């Protein structure tokens with residue numbers, strides 16, 4: 493019996509590049525941006541080298557880079573000055589995120605703007621929903637998520653992405669958007685979002701750490717793969733246009749399984765902790781950042797991601813050349 497000679501198709505760069513099954517493209521990426529209230533602010537996030545909080549008047553610098561890179565879009569996270577138990581600034585007409593959306597739509601109409609829909613950056617207790625005692629309420633939270641979605645769609649957002657993990661929020665938001673005349677605004681649901689230590693640096697960046705307890709009563713147990721598929725199925729049923737798995741690298745099995753099972757566009761969120769680990773190892777000279785990042789992002793796409801939300805987006809585009 494003759495052996496198989498796989499190496500014939502690996503002999504040199506020309507044939508290797510012809511044989512490549514997965515190729516990254518700038519349009520695969522969505523770049524997260526943190527927008528903070530105030531003026532003249534560009535604060536470095538210490539656990540995320542290269543990532544900053546920008547006040548609206550300082551957004552130009554980063555938006556110029558986004559425009560130049562011609563990536564798929566941006567995802568906005570607002571950091572309000574005032575927080576209260578109901579997260580009022582999340583759906584205030586002149587809230588920080590609403591103002592950021594309007595600024596981008598006025599000055600960068602070509603940039604596709606996704607907004608994260610969640611209350612944790614806006615609530616005084618730092619939870620993603622309404623709180624009673626130490627309970628995080630589900631159904632009582634839904635109207636607030638709807639108000640936030642409608643308010644940001646009215647400000648000009650192109651897509652809403654609920655990340656709160658309350659049950660039934662996709663159906664509620666879809667109905668609310670439709671009723672307000674935004675039936676053309678898609679929903680990208682954070683469907684399989686795990687309670688993860690990988691969100692640590694984000695909570696510094698977005699000032700959104702819970703004031704008590706943790707998020708395990710609403711985000712998923714990282715031990716559960718079947719439940720993740722049920723969450724995804726439910727969000728599809730409720731009307732999600734795109735479903736997401738988050739974080740990325742430790743959950744590529746879930747992503748792959750979803751890709752095989754559902755004929756739906758899939759997104760993956762390459763989260764803050766994943767980014768921080770790469771940056772820390774790079775700073776120590778232990779890894780080659782460029783090669784590690786390209787390997788990670790390619791793996792996400794190979795596993796089935798149509799959209800990759802990543803803090804590496806602008807670097808990756810530069811490396812793609």
Ligand code: PBG
Nearest residue numbers: 610612655690691694763764765
């Ligand atoms: C808000 C939200 C979080 C992230 C995205 N949206 C944090 C959390 O759930 O605590 C995490 C993103 C990241 O770590 O980069 N609910």
Ligand code: ZN
Nearest residue numbers: 610611612620
């Ligand atoms: Zn939240």
